[in-house]
Amino acid sequence: MxxxxxxxxxxxxxxxxxxxxxxxxxxxxxNPSPSKHYFSSPVLAASVFTRKVQINQPDGRPVAEVKGEVREIEVYPGHTAEWWFVPVKTGTLQDLHCPIKGHREAGMVGRIIIH
Ligand SMILES: [Cu+2]
Incomplete structure (x- = not known):
């Protein structure tokens, strides 16, 4: 995404x-944009088992892996993060958004369906 x-x-x-x-x-x-953005969905965070988050260099080589529970991820311009997870709960999740001021209002929202 x-x-x-x-x-x-x-x-x-x-x-x-x-x-x-x-x-x-x-x-x-x-994040191919000139601004930083978040991927934030508390309901998704509560509906998955996180295996890891992997941070990569722009050329794709890994820099770090983070283990444990994840709530949201912020990605800086020109960079990529990978969230590895297994969904464990079904639902229609309407809470994906970017919490930076004005971004949600401008349309930075999304929906996740788990079935
Ligand atoms: Cu944003």
Missing amino acids: QLGNPENQLRFFPSSLKLETGRLYRLVLS
Whole structure:
């Protein structure tokens, strides 16, 4: 999923995700925009088992892996983070947003369906 775009539109691309419980996902959060952005969905955070978050260099080589529970991820311009998780609860999650001032209001929101 892309957080923003090079034209600095305040959107997630795509703005919805469909997931299944029991499968391991590697959610790649890339920020090709000139602004920093968050991927924040407290309900998703409470609906998955996190295996790790992996931080990569711009060339894709890993820099760090973070283990433990995750609430939200902020990605700086030109960078990428990967959230590896297994959904454990079903639901239609309407709370994906970027909490930076004005971004949610401008349309930086999304929906996640887990089934
Ligand atoms: Cu944002």
